[in-house]
Amino acid sequence: MIGSIEASPLYRIANPKSIVVFGASNSITSMGTSLLDSVLSLGFEGDIYPIHPQEDRVQNVKAYRSVLDLPIVPELALIVLPTRIVSESLDACGRKGIRRAIIVSGGFKEVGGEGVSLEKELVTVAQKYGIRFLGPNCIGVANPRGKLNTTFMSFQGNPGFIGMASQSGSFVTQMFGYLSDYALGFSTAFSVGNEANIDLVDCMEYLGACPDTKVIALYIEGIRRGRAFVEMARSIVPKKPIVALYIGGSEAGSRAGLSHTGALAGPDKLYEGIFRQSGIIRAHSVMEMFDICWMLGSLPGTKGRRVVIQTHSGGPGAEAADACARAGLELPPLSPETIKRLRAFVPRTGSISNPVDFTFGKNLIDYFSEIPKALLDEKNADILLFYFFAPSQRLERMMRQMGVPPEKVKERASKMANEYSGSIMRLIESHHKPLVGYTFQNVKDPLVRVLIERGIPIFPGPQRAARAIEAAYEYTRLRDKILAADSQE
């Protein structure tokens, strides 16, 4: 485990001051052009040097005939060339003194045959010059804070706290929009491709040391260095959680193998064991992986799994209770003190139990202040699972009926939603207990949106919330187990 992020071979790959780009052109359909466009359009602040055999300018940037002609030694080479000429270009980079590269080009080991020997050539060239490189057959790096995006998709999202290393490029590029819907984003995301030189373990090391990364997400199709993987994970987990999605063998293998679940049993169990030993939380879908990241990056770990549920109606309460039970969480009875406190706020037709059912209480503000306050104080519970219904409509209607002019209704209702969210935020700050939300509303609903943007995880549906809560508890246990084992050594 490195002490500082600068010691990682990935540091200058994720944070280069200058980049030489091979394969961009003035043709709009080339992949290299898209990549250069991504780098340019995110506003990369360092120097960019396109290499092109004929053109003087590529995408309005001064181009050079050869890397050897460059006025400086760039910190990173970005290579998106036809397979056969990648190796000679990497060699030219080596001669120039470049020591870091991202090789996006495919057609190597993953296609078999001649591709295998072409990939060996790359490794030999890199060894000759001491070059460390990501790929081939990858889409590189997304580092929103550093304004570096070497993927062929431009960002829609913001910097966030999720560090990712992925054996699928799509699980980086296709998640920009998805994550930003939840006000989430990547700290740095690596697409590792064929891992000919830099691999998943190196990325874990980097993200473990990365100060912007609160939680690490891994998409794994196969682990190449088992022992190093376990050791690296165990050194990181006491500091930050790792969540992994493992689907079942290599891409090629999974295509053939997954058609019958029987073929999965062997490796699946093996990976299950590796994750347990590593202190890694396993997810079973990419959405579940990011749900758990959201939870673990937003809230302090939970000491227990005793959940108290607050709802405003029976159905969503029953579904949440069911989801919690199925996820392995406990629903303790409320203490007599809490029951006594709640009597003033919960109507007779509601229920002071667990779940607490506010039903259609008249004072909506109680739902967002006095009731959650009493439940966060509840000594029998470790966590509050809170149901967000759509109060905006009720508020807007009340405004209309109170004679608020139509053009002011939205504004006033939104002001009130802000008050409710402010009340929730104050409660969270004054209590050291997590509040997690669930809702059936769109995450663009004003009240839900404001809270999500302030860092409260509000999941679509109670099942996703319950799984994330259980994962938060799992992390506490996994971390403590590693710490206990380490202290015995």
Add this chain to the structure above:
Amino acid sequence: MIGSIEASPLYRIANPKSIVVFGASNSITSMGTSLLDSVLSLGFEGDIYPIHPQEDRVQNVKAYRSVLDLPIVPELALIVLPTRIVSESLDACGRKGIRRAIIVSGGFKEVGGEGVSLEKELVTVAQKYGIRFLGPNCIGVANPRGKLNTTFMSFQGNPGFIGMASQSGSFVTQMFGYLSDYALGFSTAFSVGNEANIDLVDCMEYLGACPDTKVIALYIEGIRRGRAFVEMARSIVPKKPIVALYIGGSEAGSRAGLSHTGALAGPDKLYEGIFRQSGIIRAHSVMEMFDICWMLGSLPGTKGRRVVIQTHSGGPGAEAADACARAGLELPPLSPETIKRLRAFVPRTGSISNPVDFTFGKNLIDYFSEIPKALLDEKNADILLFYFFAPSQRLERMMRQMGVPPEKVKERASKMANEYSGSIMRLIESHHKPLVGYTFQNVKDPLVRVLIERGIPIFPGPQRAARAIEAAYEYTRLRDKILAADSQE
């Protein structure tokens, strides 16, 4: 089983020509006022008569002192009064000649004690006059086509094909926005409350006969008439599918009982058996229930469970293959003819297998035309599971680089997205095989949105798609089993 919807006691409840409203006032905080406002703001086209002891006008509608003063006999009474005076108001309705009512007021059987006898009183009054009523302790009816909404939430959504009967009002009101995100909506939704007079089975009968209802959703906490329930379901299932969410006992019971899964085992197994016997598909969350409704209402049932997957990259393909395998679906190998056809369109770095991986092919249009065409022709497969990535960005970038003026880029890209969706729609029309989508993009993404609006189910993530496909196959089997049993009688 009734031959026509008009024969149902619910017909005039869901389609009244005139309504008398008890409990609305000019006070903005009363529930009755909200309900009247819902009815008015959806533009109900029949006559509305508020009853109020003092006011001459309620919410700008002429009010009457007593139901007996009304100039006509309204077809429906909507009662939102304090518990103690509900019974006498229902009696007055009976005397006036009214034969249908929705009783929204709570405080009856569900609170125990005196509430139980108050509810008995309601039943007696109804019997005396031959009144059929929904409730008490319900939120009534949402019938968007008939412009009737007696719930306290106004609609955001459109009429749709999902007929619903729910033992939770929230699973009607809280789902308006959720469903409209997927271009879905209710045909008619009933909140049944305490079922003192009209129950779940009556609602199933109505929805079974309702021509706008393609699929029936049930939220069940407890079934009161077991045998009638099974018989009604079996008479409906050959014509349209029924999907049920059962969570585990009554609301009160689930609150206490769900805290330990042990308590669930008994009734849960019992309900599982009832559903199997009834030919009903069981869902385990409200979202899963609506996913299955979406699938079954959109597409013809599937004859088999052999799925072919089309993706543009390995990770999403592997996750989909894994999700299908876990859901019990099959992933057959492609036939030699299909493989031969695909060679012209899938690049060397992709994969012609199942999943088919287009990878970053240059001709995006092939992804939406020739490739799905070949896969819909595939004789080894019953269904195509299609991955929707976010092509808009790639398109917009291409436009920019082609020199399309910035202000035209969005428009042109959206035009191209329309071409792609048109191509998909034409393929679906010319093939008699379902195409189901999955995506990690927001359902507001232009291409995804257009197709969803044209009736293609595109699920967030492959797990939801796989579960829905399996349910479609389950429906075919359940229906055939009932038809076979019926023909033996």
